[in-house]
Amino acid sequence: MTTKSRPPHVAAHAVMLLLSFIALFPVYWMFQTSFRASNEIFSSALWPNAPTLDNYRAVLATMPILGILQNTFLMAATTTLAQVVTGLLAAWALVRWTFPGGRIAHTLIALSWLVPFQVVMIPNYVLATKMGLLDSIAGLVIPNAAAAFTMLVIYNAMRGFPRAVIEAARMDGAGSLRTLMGVVAPNIRAPLASVSILCFISAWNDYFWPLLLIRRVENSVVQIGLQFFMTQEGNDWGLLMAAATLASLPILLIYLVLQRQVVDSFIKSGVR
Amino acid sequence: MASIDIRSVRKLYGKTLAVRGIDLSVEPGEFVVILGPSGCGKSTLLRMIAGLEDISSGEILIGGAVVNDVDPARRGCAMVFQNYALYPHMTVAQNIGYALKVAGNPRKERDERVERIAKTLGLELYLDRKPNELSGGQRQRVAMGRAMVRQPSIFLFDEPLSNLDAKLRIQMRLEIKSLHRELKTTSVFVTHDQVEAMTLADKLVVMRDGKIEQVGSPSEVYRRPQSQFVASFLGSPPMNFLPAVVNASGRACVAGDIVTWPGQIFDLPENTRIEVAFRPAAAQLSQDFDGTNVLPFHYEMVEDLGSELHLYGSVAGTRVAVALPQETAIPPRPLGITVPTDAVHAFISENGRRVEPRLENTPPNRSLGAEQCRETSLSYI
Structure with a gap:
């Protein structure tokens, strides 16, 4: 049995190893380039001859990278919280009550997902300008x-939650919000966790909207901060890679600390 | 304890009428069982009493007050759901005490009441466990405890035993019965299981297609079903029905032969189709074909249930079941069956309503009670 299943088993692992290599090699290259001196920045050696922290010192000296990281964290965390709360409330409304137009509302929300950012970019920009939100985290x-x-995602998770349990909470005297926060939400933690992680990563990596909105480096987020090292005179790869490593660190740390929970939540929620 | 009065209650789902004008009264302390097949509207009716479903028209009164627009939690009802509906993330103690927590009861009082209920239900050792660490019976007890802790004036049970295995179902049935005797709380129990219905009910309500078919004590409904549906729904094996036609003299003819209660007449037009019915246990085997009360029975197979024998065969081309004591020796063919007249029922085929014969010498349109038919016997000429 074991011998029969070995060849496909080995092939599957080989494919997985290859994919992991393809995914991880650029990260490794970014990491090791950040330690290279400028004279060996284009070397194809796998590790710098004389590793140095000069690039990091230069990044910290040239731009307020810690402030930028703080801005990015604040922006990503607030966006995630807001998206989960609004998603939770909207999904609850659609699952809990049957009301005229409910199905249309659901369809419109689903359709809005298909609208590309480029379509709403200009109206959003004009609106943000008129609301005085230009160059701000808000x-x-x-x-x-x-x-x-x-x-x-939350709507689908809630639809799978037993209706009788919600009714039992109603019989026990729990109001709608109490039922949502005290009964439903704790039981859909896995999808909530996975969707929160996806939101956070997506917000952290967002480039285009901050590029339109942010003017000053103090209000910038990391993805915009990186482009300061990309100039018309040429790219400063050492500084760029050091800044990129610093930008990736929080996400990597989150993943390393919560690795088990992240994988569990994705498996349990069916979000892959 | 509170009374429940249901007045002309209807429930529409879109254009579908799920409950078609129900009138029912439940006395304080009474144990009412609503029995019916799937989709008959029994659970909808229970949910309307609970307040989980809106009423399309009519009124529901609890303790004399109209509760049509009252929130479920304020009706004084507690409900036990079919699949227990326990909160998966809470322990047994938290599940039982949740209603008290929502009501704002102090923690000390909450803990005391939860412990008392847990003791009554034998759940003291499981208070820190989550529902997924409990067996089906234990979960059922937690669901009961959650209902009991609120000290409601009405218990509503929505097929609470249907997910349990046969042995546990009997045990829980007895526990529910003894709890009701102890607490004397008005209870409405919905089921499609006739044994549960017969054993638990003070008052039995049989429903079909959103309407009440019959209300009465279990023995009344069993012994004197008011419709062919009720007669066929209660009893296992189900009641036997022999198609018959009323002749010019008011007697019932089965397959061209006359089946009658000697001296008894149906006040029905000639050629009215009726169903002559009897329960399998009411029939007895006979080989005495000289008598006038023996129906030829062509039996095909026997089922030995341990406690009794079920014989399946046909009478005048219609399938018939006969239930006999286990020790009965089945005589060789040809076989006949006899049915005492007081065990025979008749229903009009067109509408399924019960019809009673009258004595031959009494004026027409006077219905006979089954007790008046005793001492006579079914005859086959």
């Missing part, structure tokens, strides 16, 4: 405070 968060994807 301007980055508010237009992204509700997301169709988040709502749809």
Whole structure:
């Protein structure tokens, strides 16, 4: 039995190893390049001859990278919280009550997911400008405070929750909000966790909207901060890679600390 | 304890009428069982009493007050659901005490009441466990405890035993019965299981297609079903029905032969189709074909249930079941069956309603009670 299943088993592992290599090699290259001196930046050696922290020192000296990281964390965390809360409330409304137009509302939300960012970019920009949100963290968060994807994931998780349990809470005297927060939400923790992680990563990596909105480096987020090292005169790869490593660190740390929970939540929620 | 009055209650789902004008009274302390097949509207009716479903028209009164627009939690009802509906993330103690927590009862009082209920239900050792660490019977007890802790004036049970195995179902049935004797709380129990219905009910309500077919004590409904549906729904094996036609003299003819209660007449037009019915246990085997009360029975197979024998065969081309004591020796063919007249029922084929014959010498349109038919016997000429 074991011998029969070995060849496909080995092939599967070989494919997985290859895919992991393809995914991880650029990360490794970014990491090791950040330690290279400028004279060996284009070397194809797998590790710098004389590793140095000069690039990191230069990044910290040239730009307020810690402030930028703080901005990015604040923006990503607030966006995630807002998206999960709005998604939770919208999904609850659609699952808990049958009301005229409910199905249309659900369809419209689902359709809005299919609208590309480029279509709403200009109207959003004009609106943000008129609301005085230009060059602010609030301007980055508010237009992204509700997301169709988040709502749809939570909606599907809630639909699978037994209706009788919700009715039991009603019989026990729990109001609608109490039922949501005290009974339903704790039982859909896995999908909530996975959708939160996806929201956070998506917000952290967002580039285009901050590029439109942010003007000053103090209000910037990391993805915009990185482009300061990309100039018309050429790219400063050492500084760029050091800044990129610093930008990736929080996400990597989150993943390393919560690795088991992250994988569990994705498996349990069916979000892959 | 509170009374329940249901007045002309209807429930519409879109254009579908799920409950078609129900009138029912439940006395304080009474144990009412609503029995019916799937989709008959029994659970909908229970949910309307609970307040989980809106009423399309009519009124529901609890303790004399109309509760049509009253929130479920304020009706004084507690409900036990079919699949227990326990909160999966809470322990047994938290599940039982949740209603008290929502009501704002102090923690000390909550703990005391939860412990008392747990003791009554034998759950003291499981208070820290989550529902997924419990057996079906234990979960059922937790669901009962959650209902009991609120000290409701009405218990509503929505097929609470249907997910349990046969042995546990009997045990829980007895526990529910003894709890009702102890607490004397008005209870409405919905089921499709006739044994549960017969054993638990003070008052039995049989429903079909959103309407009440019959209300009465279990023995009344069993012994004197008011419709062919009720007669066929209660009893296992189900009641036997022999198609018959009323002749010019008011007697019932089965397959061209006359079946009658000697001296008894149906006040029905000639050629009215009726169903002559009897329970399998009411029939007895006979080989005495000289008598006038023996129906030829062509039996095909026997089922030995341990406690009794079930014989399946046909009478005048219609399938018939006969239940006999286990020790009965089945005589060789040809076989006949006799049925005492007081065990025979008749229903009009067209509408399924019960019809009673009258004595031959009494004026027409006077219905006879089954007790008046005793001492006579079914005859086959």
